[in-house]
Amino acid sequence: MEQLIQVLLSGLATGSIYALAAIGFTLIWQAAQTVNFAQGEFVMLPAFFVLIGINFLGMPLWLAMLFGLALSVLILGVAFKRILVDPLLSHGGLSLIIATMAVAILMKELVKEFYSAEAQPYPALVPQGAWDLSGVIISLQDVSHLIICFIVIVGLTLFLDKTKVGRCMQAAAQNAAVAEILGVNVKRMILYTFVVNAVLATLASFLITPVYLAKFSSGEYLGLIAFIAAIVGGFNQVRGALAGGLLIGVLDNITATYITAEYRQAIPLLLLITVILFKPEGILGKPEGRAV
Amino acid sequence: MFKQIAGASALMLAMASPVHAVDIAIVAELSGGGAPAGTQYRDGIMLAIEEINASGGILGEKIKVTQHDTQTDPQISKGLVTKAIDDGAYVIMGTVYSSSTVVNMFEAMNAGVPQIVGAEAPNITQKGNPYVFRTSYGAHRGVPSLTGYFRDTLKAKKVAVSWVNNEFGKGGHDVFVDEMKKAGIDVVADIPSEAGAADFAADVSRLKSAGADAVFVYLHEEESARFLKEAKKQGLKTPLVGEVTLTGQKVIDLAGDAANGAVAHVGLTAQANVKSIQDFGKKFSAKYGHETDHNGIKGYIGMWAVKYVTEMNGAFDQKKFADTMHGLCLDVNKHPNMLLTTCWDNDGEMARESFMVEVQNGKQVVTTTVAAAK
Numbered sequence: 211m212e213q214l215i216q217v218l219l220s221g222l223a224t225g226s227i228y229a230l231a232a233i234g235f236t237l238i239w240q241a242a243q244t245v246n247f248a249q250g251e252f253v254m255l256p257a258f259f260v261l262i263g264i265n266f267l268g269m270p271l272w273l274a275m276l277f278g279l280a281l282s283v284l285i286l287g288v289a290f291k292r293i294l295v296d297p298l299l300s301h302g303g304l305s306l307i308i309a310t311m312a313v314a315i316l317m318k319e320l321v322k323e324f325y326s327a328e329a330q331p332y333p334a335l336v337p338q339g340a341w342d343l344s345g346v347i348i349s350l351q352d353v354s355h356l357i358i359c360f361i362v363i364v365g366l367t368l369f370l371d372k373t374k375v376g377r378c379m380q381a382a383a384q385n386a387a388v389a390e391i392l393g394v395n396v397k398r399m400i401l402y403t404f405v406v407n408a409v410l411a412t413l414a415s416f417l418i419t420p421v422y423l424a425k426f427s428s429g430e431y432l433g434l435i436a437f438i439a440a441i442v443g444g445f446n447q448v449r450g451a452l453a454g455g456l457l458i459g460v461l462d463n464i465t466a467t468y469i470t471a472e473y474r475q476a477i478p479l480l481l482l483i484t485v486i487l488f489k490p491e492g493i494l495g496k497p498e499g500r501a502v
Numbered sequence: 503m504f505k506q507i508a509g510a511s512a513l514m515l516a517m518a519s520p521v522h523a524v525d526i527a528i529v530a531e532l533s534g535g536g537a538p539a540g541t542q543y544r545d546g547i548m549l550a551i552e553e554i555n556a557s558g559g560i561l562g563e564k565i566k567v568t569q570h571d572t573q574t575d576p577q578i579s580k581g582l583v584t585k586a587i588d589d590g591a592y593v594i595m596g597t598v599y600s601s602s603t604v605v606n607m608f609e610a611m612n613a614g615v616p617q618i619v620g621a622e623a624p625n626i627t628q629k630g631n632p633y634v635f636r637t638s639y640g641a642h643r644g645v646p647s648l649t650g651y652f653r654d655t656l657k658a659k660k661v662a663v664s665w666v667n668n669e670f671g672k673g674g675h676d677v678f679v680d681e682m683k684k685a686g687i688d689v690v691a692d693i694p695s696e697a698g699a700a701d702f703a704a705d706v707s708r709l710k711s712a713g714a715d716a717v718f719v720y721l722h723e724e725e726s727a728r729f730l731k732e733a734k735k736q737g738l739k740t741p742l743v744g745e746v747t748l749t750g751q752k753v754i755d756l757a758g759d760a761a762n763g764a765v766a767h768v769g770l771t772a773q774a775n776v777k778s779i780q781d782f783g784k785k786f787s788a789k790y791g792h793e794t795d796h797n798g799i800k801g802y803i804g805m806w807a808v809k810y811v812t813e814m815n816g817a818f819d820q821k822k823f824a825d826t827m828h829g830l831c832l833d834v835n836k837h838p839n840m841l842l843t844t845c846w847d848n849d850g851e852m853a854r855e856s857f858m859v860e861v862q863n864g865k866q867v868v869t870t871t872v873a874a875a876k
Contacts, residue, residue: 213711216736220703327533328541329724331756340737347710347737421731422700423724423756427534431700466704472667472694474704 212346217463223352224421225459226359230414231436232443232451233366234407239445240383241403242295244306248314250433252411254426256282257419258321261330271333279412287408291401314429321426329423335416355417362413363452366406370448379403438478442485444495453494457481523566524559524818526551526808527586529606530596530620534574535698538723538752539598539797543620544569545790546801547595550809550839552789560809561818572597576605587613592818593808594618598797600626600670601697607634616823618804620797622746623673627849633824635807635850637800638746638769641674645745647767647856647872649681652716656741662691662714664705664729666721671697674720674745690714699725702732709738716741719748719764727756734760741765749861751795761861765869769856770796770842773866778834778841799841806839807832845874 231253238246246252259281263274294313298306336354340347370376381389382399390396414432422428439458444450458478466474491497528547531540551565559565570586572579579602586594587609593616597603600623610617611631618635619626624642626634638644652658661682665675671694682689691712693705706729709717717740721729726748733742744766747753751772754761772783772794782802786794808823810832815822831845845853858870 213707217704217707220707224701224703322533326537328537328752329727329756331758338735340735342737349735351735421728423728425724428700462701463704463707466701467707471704471708472696475696 212344213467215346216348217467218460219348219352219356221460221463222456223349223355223459224418224463225439225456226356226363227414227418227455228432228435228439228459229452229455230359230362230410230417231432232439232455233363233448234410235437235440236445236448236451237383237403237407237410239440241379241400242299242303242306244295244299244303245310245437246407247307247310247433247437248317248429249407249411249436250429250431251314251317252282252286252408252429253415253418253432253436254424254429255286255317255321256412256415257332257424258325258330260416261325261332261424264333271335275335275416278416279409282412282415283405283408285408286411287405288401290408291404295404314433318426318429325426327426329425332419332424334420336420351421358413358417362410363448366410367448375399375402379406435478438482440492442478442481442492444492447492447495450492450494454492457493524561524563525589525591526565526567526593526595526805527570527583527589527591528567528595529570529572529579529582529586531574531599531602532569532571534572535722535724536572536574536599536602538750539620540572540574540596542752542795542797543596543598543801545786546794546798546803547805548801549786549789549798550802550805553839554805554809560812561816563818572599572602574599574602576602579603580606580609582606583609583617587615591615592820593823595801595804595808597621598800600673601668603634604629604669607631610634614820614824616808616820616827618808620800620804621670623669624677625669625673627851631850632828633820633850635804635824635827635846636852637804637807638796638852639854639856640851641670641745642677643851643853644767644769644856645674645677646681647858648678648718648743648745649685651743651765651767651858652682652687652718653685656716656743658687658715660688660690660712660714662693662709662712662717662740663689664693664695664709664717664719664721666697666699666725667694668697670722671720678718678720678745695721695725697722697725700728702729703736705729706732706736706738709733709740710736714740716743719744721747723747723750723752724756726750726753727761730757730760730764746796749859749866750797751793751866754861754864754866759864762863763861765858765860767856767872768796768859768866769854770799771857771859771866771868772796772799773859774857774868774871776842778838782841803840803842803844806837807844810837810840843874 256278259278260274263269263277337350378394379399382396386396439454440451443454465477570582583606598620600621603621624640665671749766828848832840834843853874856872859866
């Protein structure tokens with residue numbers, strides 16, 4: 211029983227980080243009707259901004275994190291939207307999807323070439339100890355990750371639902387033409403969506419990198435899992451991405467602990483196929499229809 | 503007229519001072535999961551080459567080196583070995599990963615090109631390849647050195663194994679399980695993971711509930727670091743014992759204080775209380791700005807072995823090189839850059855004294871020296 215509790219907690223903690231990246235997928239989909247296949251690299255890159263701040267600019271950790279966040283917002287939010295998304299959006303989603311794949315490769319190779327091909331140590335941001343509660347070892351890191359992700363996701367939900375800017379962002383995502391007629395600055399709202407995605411990816415990076423280590427290739431697996439989580443949960447619902455991330459985190463851990471460690475990576479893919487076959491809109495997603 | 507004389511003079515000068523070079527190809531894991539090992543191996547080789555060229559090269563010829571990045575992919579490594587052979591390499595240095603070496607070594611063998619590898623899977627020297635030579639123990643030599651530690655020092659009755667599911671990991675795992683069986687120690691948990699695995703939460707959880715007295719950890723460097731961090735996070739108190747990789751410098755750098763307390767049998771360590779090794783460590787750090795590990799030492803002594811053996815033969819003869827290596831012992835007193843007296847058998851398997859180390863306060867500390875296996 212103790213082991214099950216520990217496995218569940220660990221799965222939820224990891225899954226909550228996957229959820230942050232998965233929410234980014236859904237936000238970009240809603241804003242630009244495209245899939246950002248560089249999302250995994252969006253989670254990989256901020257860690258290296260922090261390492262540059264620490265190792266080359268001599269910053270303390272807190273300042274390097276702010277530096278990393280600022281650079282991520284500028285590059286992964288504003289520049290990504292203005293330089294890549296805006297020119298290609300009018301050419302259809304497929305062009306943009308392919309372009310994001312190219313961006314993913316570019317980011318990986320830039321880090322590999324100009325920083326290092328090897329994994330890099332990364333400072334822990336949260337306490338590393340553990341509590342022993344009647345034989346159940348509760349990792350402080352897992353609890354911290356869960357709390358931080360919970361706060362962020364609740365904050366995001368409140369922002370989107372309760373603030374004027376958030377509601378305008380939702381309006382722009384649901385129907386840009388009508389939103390524009392109603393006076394919403396749609397272009398600015400889409401920009402804000404990309405900025406929010408950059409912030410979420412950066413936060414995911416800060417939390418996951420101390421565990422996975424900073425490496426140019428760490429975005430590949432994260433991106434795949436986050437993509438699967440977004441589809442499984444519901445690509446057009448933020449709460450769907452949250453559910454998908456948590457589900458995959460828990461399933462992965464339970465599979466590896468009680469069933470098989472060798473085929474654990476197949477479980478998310480099997481789940482993806484099952485959901486697409488039987489509930490293609492995702493567990494919490496809403497069916498969408500389009501006029502053709 | 504003047505131009506003709508000048509042109510003829512230049513031509514004669516060029517012919518009178520020809521540039522000779524011996525081609526050495528480094529085929530190693532310079533990116534991908536194997537980069538921690540491959541880059542150290544490469545750096546050790548490059549340091550050796552610098553010293554060899556500064557002292558006149560090999561048989562008067564300077565070494566010309568080319569580096570090839572296998573990206574830790576066996577098929578890419580095979581193609582690169584072929585390329586190195588086509589480019590005229592005298593000797594191929596690498597690969598370090600066993601999964602790549604078992605694939606690419608037959609290219610070198612078929613071409614009759616000696617290959618100095620850092621790989622440790624037992625089967626590398628068991629396939630009848632007369633051109634492959636190790637720079638470190640195979641797992642079938644190194645892992646049995648741990649049996650006494652588990653049985654007599656830890657007094658373990660039950661052990662668990664966490665291992666990477668590839669040629670390297672399988673080799674060490676199989677030898678370990680066999681050794682434990684002979685020693686009458688039960689293996690109560692057998693937990694494979696994939697190369698490049700990032701999440702060890704489930705593995706550590708299973709180890710904790712297995713009730714083992716000790717855990718044998720046989721993973722690559724990055725995975726070892728992630729494993730140690732997870733073990734610390736989950737409060738795994740069981741002794742963690744490895745072979746070579748668990749206590750490597752790169753692992754210590756990546757895992758931080760999570761590495762403290764890990765124990766391993768290592769063929770080479772920069773912290774050995776051996777002056778030649780310590781001097782090498784200082785040279786390496788001065789050149790590269792970071793510490794070496796066993797892979798750096800492997801590359802260094804491998805390259806120096808090439809020089810010593812070639813000069814023994816008096817010619818750049820690849821077949822003679824291989825023949826000379828079989829049954830050869832390079833005494834460190836006569837061949838100081840070997841750092842330790844090193845011998846090879848007819849299969850290219852290496853014998854040399856080794857060490858038990860423990861990580862204390864972020865450093866490898868040698869606790870015992872183990873005599874060379876016969």
